[in-house]
Amino acid sequence: MALEIGNPAPAFEAKDQQGNILKLSDFKGKKVVLYFYPKDNTPGCTAQACNLRDNYDDLLAAGYVVLGVSSDSEKSHQKFIEKQNLPFPLLADEDLKVHEAYGTWVEKSMYGRKYMGTARTTFIINEEGILEEIIEKVNTKEHTKQILK
Template identity: 45%
Template sequence: MTHLEPGSAAPDFTLLDQDGTALSLADLRGQRVILYFYPAAMTPGCTTQACDFRDSLASLQGAGYTVLGISRDEPAKLRQFRENDGITFPLLSDPDHAVHDAYGAWGEKQNYGKTITGVLRSTFVLDENGVVREALYNVKATGHVARLRKTLGVDAA
């Protein structure tokens, strides 16, 4: 498995969002992007993380960041997740985990003492030119967004 490093070009992709609309990373050139990978919609940790991004969205957008969440969930499940928890940023569907693979967000991990293969909870900060500025792997759902804001120098809204 290859991990991206700061200074790497962010792999381009086109994925469907929660409404079945295609979104391409290339279309966001000129914007700074926070791209985060999470295991599954509507699970406790993923809900905590998504709600933390939702609650910090105004300050992140104010600092010029676009937030995108990516999971293997199908668009219909992502739409339900958005509706249930008032998520206000795009959630993207990567069912074959090809984009996860390209970012190194898929691989072996420990889960309750067992080695399994799955999503590595990861966050990437991309600059306006699509260059990785931060590549954070195996992050914790709780408190991650606050630490990320601190790293980026973004005050809470």
């Protein structure tokens, strides 16, 4: 079942880059930017993370908490955060439970070869845990503008 605006956001728990378990319920009462991206330290994912980093104060001022999710390991996330000086946590979804809950683990195709990977998608979750917006056509260099529009 595809998620739709107005649906409750699927509950999740996953480890961040430090091994701390974060749950969606930890952020009740806050607006959450939950963004799924394919891979640490790749050009598009770096552009997206850095756009969110560079506009982080605007996101905080608008009341948002930012959480990134990929299937990379905690160690990979630590290196990515250090290298790019990211101020928000990245969730290591190695078992793909969060991806599957949000429908972001999908069949992709490159050069005629099919494979499974992350659909770059951002979910805006309101203070009550309801999906307020789903951004499927993410502009990695202008992502904050898509969120704050």
